[in-house]
Amino acid sequence: MTHLPVLPILIPLIAGALLVLLYDLPLWLQRVVSIASTLSLLGLALALGSMIGEAGHLVYALGSWAPPFGIVLVPDRLSVLMLTLTAVLALFAVIYASRNDDEAGAHFHALFQFQLMGLNGAFLTGDLFNLFVFFEVLLIASYALLLHGGGPARSRAGLHYVILNLIGSALFIIAVGILYGVTGTLNMADLAVRISEAPPADLPLIQAASLIFLVVFGVKAALLPLLFWLPRAYTVAAAPVAALFAIMTKVGVYAMLRVFPLVFALDTALVNTLAWQWLWPLALATLALGGIGVLGATSLRNMTAYMVIVSAGTLMATLALGSTQAIAAGLFYLVHSTLMTAAFFLFADLIARQRGEAGDHMVVASAMKDRRTLGILFFFGAAAFAGLPPFSGFVSKIWILESSWAEGASGSLWPILLGAGLLMLIALSRAGSKFFWRQSGERPHELRADRVRFGVVCVMLLTSVALSIQAQPLMDYLTATAASLQAPGQYVETVMNTTRSLKEAH
Amino acid sequence: MEALYAATVGVLTACGIYLVLRGRTFPVIMGLTLLSHAVNLFLFATGRLALRAPAVIGQSETYTDPLPQALVLTAIVIGFAMTAFVVVLALKAAVELRNDHVDGVDPDEDWRP
Numbered sequence: 153m154t155h156l157p158v159l160p161i162l163i164p165l166i167a168g169a170l171l172v173l174l175y176d177l178p179l180w181l182q183r184v185v186s187i188a189s190t191l192s193l194l195g196l197a198l199a200l201g202s203m204i205g206e207a208g209h210l211v212y213a214l215g216s217w218a219p220p221f222g223i224v225l226v227p228d229r230l231s232v233l234m235l236t237l238t239a240v241l242a243l244f245a246v247i248y249a250s251r252n253d254d255e256a257g258a259h260f261h262a263l264f265q266f267q268l269m270g271l272n273g274a275f276l277t278g279d280l281f282n283l284f285v286f287f288e289v290l291l292i293a294s295y296a297l298l299l300h301g302g303g304p305a306r307s308r309a310g311l312h313y314v315i316l317n318l319i320g321s322a323l324f325i326i327a328v329g330i331l332y333g334v335t336g337t338l339n340m341a342d343l344a345v346r347i348s349e350a351p352p353a354d355l356p357l358i359q360a361a362s363l364i365f366l367v368v369f370g371v372k373a374a375l376l377p378l379l380f381w382l383p384r385a386y387t388v389a390a391a392p393v394a395a396l397f398a399i400m401t402k403v404g405v406y407a408m409l410r411v412f413p414l415v416f417a418l419d420t421a422l423v424n425t426l427a428w429q430w431l432w433p434l435a436l437a438t439l440a441l442g443g444i445g446v447l448g449a450t451s452l453r454n455m456t457a458y459m460v461i462v463s464a465g466t467l468m469a470t471l472a473l474g475s476t477q478a479i480a481a482g483l484f485y486l487v488h489s490t491l492m493t494a495a496f497f498l499f500a501d502l503i504a505r506q507r508g509e510a511g512d513h514m515v516v517a518s519a520m521k522d523r524r525t526l527g528i529l530f531f532f533g534a535a536a537f538a539g540l541p542p543f544s545g546f547v548s549k550i551w552i553l554e555s556s557w558a559e560g561a562s563g564s565l566w567p568i569l570l571g572a573g574l575l576m577l578i579a580l581s582r583a584g585s586k587f588f589w590r591q592s593g594e595r596p597h598e599l600r601a602d603r604v605r606f607g608v609v610c611v612m613l614l615t616s617v618a619l620s621i622q623a624q625p626l627m628d629y630l631t632a633t634a635a636s637l638q639a640p641g642q643y644v645e646t647v648m649n650t651t652r653s654l655k656e657a658h
Numbered sequence: 659m660e661a662l663y664a665a666t667v668g669v670l671t672a673c674g675i676y677l678v679l680r681g682r683t684f685p686v687i688m689g690l691t692l693l694s695h696a697v698n699l700f701l702f703a704t705g706r707l708a709l710r711a712p713a714v715i716g717q718s719e720t721y722t723d724p725l726p727q728a729l730v731l732t733a734i735v736i737g738f739a740m741t742a743f744v745v746v747l748a749l750k751a752a753v754e755l756r757n758d759h760v761d762g763v764d765p766d767e768d769w770r771p
Contacts, residue, residue: 304752325701329704333706607686
């Protein structure tokens with residue numbers, strides 16, 4: 153058995169531990185270690201992608217303990233997609249941070265690596281309690297990263313974020329406990345089988361657990377009543393941290409996509425599960441609220457935070473449709489929106505650095521030194537973000553609209569989705585005209601944009617164009633992903649076969 | 659025994675939720691602690707309550723499920739570390755914001771540094 157599937161967890165763990173132990177290493181060396189580790193994760197994710205091949209699944213039993221007793225890692229198409237996306241995003245964020253954002257507090261790179269470890273672990277694991285543990289790993293790292301740089305605003309937002317997530321963790325264990333009490337197993341494939349065979353008397357408990365899971369993942373994914381921590385936390389976080397956090401809401405969405413179709417919908421359609429029926433109205437309300445928030449935001453970072461909510465709402469509404477086409481379109485939108493929100497967090501920082509006291513607040517200030525280049529970049533960025541052609545936002549929105557038409561849900565989704573898009577466009581053009589067209593008469597700032605930072609933002613926005621050029625091959629992959637999510641029997645089969653082959657080997 | 663155990667978990671959870679909804683950070687942290695106690699007890703009970711049945715095979719006629727005990731251990735470790743972290747964070751916030759309200763604003767006092 154090859155050990156490749158466990159490396160995306162081990163490499164950041166080792167790199168992070170090294171950086172903690174050797175904390176007095178010169179900063180450039182820490183940066184080299186951190187960037188090298190992140191780069192290797194990208195390579196690993198692609199290698200895993202080619203390893204899973206046509207079958208679409210791979211089972212790695214840790215310590216050769218047979219499932220369901222041992223913990224298994226099950227990389228499949230969805231895991232590989234998320235691993236690749238995380239590695240790409242982290243690479244941009246860590247390069248951006250290495251321009252001196254990492255000097256603002258201790259242990260930035262170590263925490264960054266631990267965060268990656270938690271993310272990768274959550275994407276790979278096939279065990280429910282292990283998913284909880286990796287959630288904790290990534291959350292604990294994110295608490296400290298959110299506070300990176302210090303200051304009262306961060307302490308205040310951090311306190312809310314930590315307390316809310318601790319309550320979320322408590323709920324997570326309760327739900328896991330209920331499922332264990334009912335079925336006596338924690339392996340997701342085994343859970344799926346036992347839940348599909350559960351006696352009717354146990355069904356209320358199982359459904360209660362599934363709704364608790366919806367709440368827990370909803371806290372992470374910013375589902376409507378549970379999202380009010382998000383705008384403040386994302387607004388005050390340091391720019392590269394906020395960029396990395398763009399993937400954090402997607403972890404919640406990933407967990408929904410992993411747990412609900414597999415564990416609760418083995419013998420029924422996904423849309424018939426109780427949690428999925430709740431998801432649809434809540435996601436639409438999230439989308440509407442995000443649109444209003446974007447219009448009311450007072451700074452560019454704040455606006456981007458609300459765009460994270462818009463994208464979370466769009467994504468969950470699309471997934472709630474439940475068809476293969478809809479899930480594939482949603483996954484495409486996930487890739488697009490993660491990269492674009494992250495790019496905008498970094499871009500807002502780039503603008504804020506040139507406006508002195510005014511920062512990224514939407515007030516008239518003296519002219520920026522690089523207002524022409526930044527203005528052109530803002531124009532293209534806004535077009536990419538709001539979903540105008542030829543960028544990937546346009547492609548993904550077309551697919552989402554098409555799939556909702558096929559599901560007969562266009563009556564409720566179209567007006568809200570397009571309305572939120574319009575609000576986003578209005579807010580972005582208002583921000584752009586305030587930043588670049590209206591300037592106070594004072595002497596312009598003399599600070600030039602840092603070349604590397606500028607380059608990172610440019611490349612991130614270019615990925616949007618690359619996504620729309622490569623849309624068809626990517627979409628084929630995502631359709632295969634969605635199809636395998638909807639046929640969880642195959643996943644269960646692969647894990648059970650591993651049990652058999654491991655027993656024979658002993 | 660089940661009824662007593664269930665009532666204990668229920669009372670702990672109710673007290674925890676009440677305290678978590680308070681406005682100052684210290685009661686909130688106490689609430690989180692009670693909540694995590696309740697969760698640990700709940701998790702322990704998922705292996706079913708049994709008397710004179712250790713979680714080791716061969717020590718007695720029956721044995722209990724050892725897995726919930728391992729899960730509780732993990733949950734205790736994580737919960738303990740997080741309580742320590744949130745206490746320090748609350749202290750830091752109290753010093754920086756000059757009050758101990760969760761929103762960072764004291765509704766009774768209009769005092770600013």
